[in-house]
Amino acid sequence: MSPAGCPHVNGFKVDNWKQNLRVIYQCFVWSGSAETRKRKAKSCICHMCGAHLNRLHSCLSCVFFGCFTKKHIHEHAKNKRHNLGVGEKYSTWEPTKRELELLRHNPKRRKITTNCTIGLRGLINLGNTCFMNCIVQALTHTPLLRDFFLSDRHKCEMQSNSCLVCEMSQLFQEFYSGHRSPHIPFRLLHLVWTHARHLAGYEQQDAHEFLIAALDVLHRHCKDDNGKKANNPNNCNCIIDQIFTGGLQSDVTCQVCHGVSTTIDPFWDISLDLPGSSTPFWPLSPGGDGSTLNGESHLSGATTLTDCLRRFTRPEHLGSSAKIKCSGCHSYQESTKQLTMKKLPIVACFHLKRFEHSAKLRRKIPTYVSFPLELDMTPFMASSKESRMNGQYQQSVDVFNNDNKYSLFAVVNHQGTLESGHYTTFIRQHKDQWFKCDDAVITKASIKDVLDSEGYLLFYHKQFLEYE
Template sequence: MDCPHISCVKITRDVIKNKKNLCSTTPLSKLIWKCLDCSMTKDNWMCLNCATVLCGRYENGHALKHSGENTDHDLCMNTNNLSVYCYKCDEFVINDSSDNIIEELRQELKENDTDTVSETSSTLEEVSSSKSTQESVSTTSSTSSSDSGWEEPLIGRRLRPRKRTISNDSNNENSSTKQRKSNSTIKRVVGLRNLGNTCFMNSVLQSLSNIQEFSCYFNALPSLESKQIKQRAYHSRSFKENLDNVFVVEELRKVLLNLSQGGDGTKAAISPECLFLVIWKVVPQFRGHRQHDAHEFLRYMLDRLHTELQQVTILTGGAITNLTPAITGTGTTTTNNQSTTTSATSTASTNSNSNNSKNGKDLNKMATLYPTINSLAKNTRNSIVTNVFGGILQSEVRCLICGMESKKHDPFLDLSLDIPEKFYSSDPDNDTSVCNISDCLSSFTDVEELAETELYYCNSCKCKQKSTKRFWIRRLPNVLCLHIKRFRWNNFYRTKIDLRISFPINSLDMSQYVLNNGPETRRSNSSCNIYDLAAVIVHHGNGSSCGHYTSFAIHNGMWMHFNDHTVKEVSPNAVADCKPYILFYIRREAGNNKTS
């Protein structure tokens, strides 16, 4: 819903015009925003009524305080990702003013953001009000000592450029420049900012980012704003209205691309705020800042991605379609056109040409390992979601009276596993064994007798009869997602089964749960049923609506612990000791005899 308080935007075009006047001579990319009250340099918001810059509610809350103390100062713009928020509605703002001043301000700031580390989280430059300010800055800078810095209040803002060292020794200057360039090229794993109880989302995003087949696809995918993309015909008006100008795919693409590019020491974390804004719009139940279930978010996101990807087509002749490999009958891949790598890389890399080499490596790896974007585009029933996470279950219901069997095949993106009750008995004396993930899988596939309330209609007996039911896995997915059902209803409230469950980091054998005469899975001519762990999501706390989510994922051969903006390398033993909530296992390639 559009914000009814858009009239609170009073910022004038003069602010933008003054910035244009400064762009030609002032290195604006060297300036950073800071809070007027506390000098905080992160999570700052600019009031769209008076242009005052103040810190957000998750720092010292000066922007929120400013809104409460001043009439019609409810709308503000984030100085990192340019999103607009209304404190009165307590929601992000999607609409613009009648003269589109918000979008114009965004575009003007984007054009001069030359030092961005990511598409969704970038350092924005201050806006000066006059040329005289610029001249004053220039004079002050040229006469300052190596340890000096300056501050310039302007339109309720305090400007603070980064400190600069001035030296007459050209060799030292060149050496310093080279050192800065060297440091800026060091890539490191980055975290995700918590936007207010968004750890459930961050843990899912970091897990998906480290599933190579999934992330490589999005890194190679062109922007949905690109001419290489067109929307397919819609089947219903309601879906069209819901999808217009709202693409979870596009915002997720940006986040995954930023995470894959990593940081260079200047950015501690990436803000997924634009993605969260889109999620708020398409899935209203995730609005607000209360805690949500990570598994529920994962399923909503995967379903939405699948739906959106079915509605777009990569145009024939585009860089991506020319680059992608063709899958042969034996499961190997060949590249159709090696010479198009640079073109495709340029399409996928929206930040700068300097990313082409890195993205080219990702695309080449994708071309030799994974299914093609082109093949997915031709099959409107499939998407990268079903290609990576999709498997098939076979359910068998058997009448206990006549013995007639009924079989049904159902697709799945994950398996939700119950913890066998014997492992969380209220009697501590019965807690004599440790629950293993294999116990949960066996419970899922074991034969169970249906309750009286679930009597099955037998076509042979022509009435409802007692029956048994069991599941088989008919086709395993390339990435096996296992959800441990830790939350259950106890009378009128949900409780958590905070039980330690052992699981293998390497060599999870799924053979005993697979139908013997089932079809072979994709990309393999010898149906390998062995999986290796790629990521784990952990819930800390007692309740589903409270607590905290973190994740572990293997990145370049090392296990990393992702706790919102904090990233730390850990040992495999630390991973094995966690209490898993969601596990992501990657199918091992046939012939790979990796052992734990």
């Protein structure tokens, strides 16, 4: 490209566009006096709906202001053929036919290099808020969530300044704006305190509890904009449920008549027990024979994520003290219960239960759990239940079945004790580029750093997505 800029832009320019830009800048950008600030406040409104927010844009061909969110600036550009404008933060316009033709002939318009750090930005700790910062880092690097918020697809029907989805949308804009200085998430913290009062205050909170509370509030504030039938057990088509909701199948089998009662419940995450907790941990490693599953070796004797998932989905005898009324026997009988995955979410979050709270015990469980970069959930599906024999899983996995395969993209860690600790996050950029996010400080990390970390919350993304 020449120093004069893109030659194709000249076809859209009007003769006086520089003068128009200068007037806009003098009157509405640089407001040095009280008079100009007052004039700006009165004049900077959408000429179609009267709103002074919604990412206001100005036409460079005439005196017109239009909001981007409600696409009033788009309507003006289309009707008047005024194709150039400036916005409060962006100059983002829907492409014209000519622009689309240019893009078709030049498909590679931007090169993302291996050392690109788009979207990486530190977060200021506002007083024991590392629990919030680490989850924000994980959410802002969730690919489909990022695409949703950067495409202005949220249509808010709540009162201004009270919608968490609007704040998250603004947060994504801040993260991907190119600014490198740490962001101060004070508005997000205020909304969390407003909508999840059990998290209010400056005490250290649990990152897992914050994640579930944030997803719950986002789910309640989201609106189904596309009107399509939900394809998840929650019967909701908001972006949160599209990405995070899976279906957990519970099969209760009567020990007398062997009748099975099945229920399916939605879940946003899977909480897994660890060895060393007061809950007995079933030794599941395949007898030290060197076999592997999901690329995890059992030779070292370390507990693996697969071990935890096996324990989670094993049949459990409920005992005589927890008899359930059988619909076949019409009486209370002993039974077994088994959990499996009926439907997998796009993003699978695994919560390793490191904090133990009981009447006699409050402690952190530091047991190291090995977790893989790539995870195959096929052995834990309800459809794979018939292939299990006496609680043992078949080691042969169909290498051509990629529907249930996941890739790791974020790991939340907790350092310290139950009373005094700190949260950090490992984030994946591109394929094998990892960064450690420690509040305002972001540093390069290796894959070994990630896999050697203790692990508290593990975020996996499906490798292949279905679409309609």
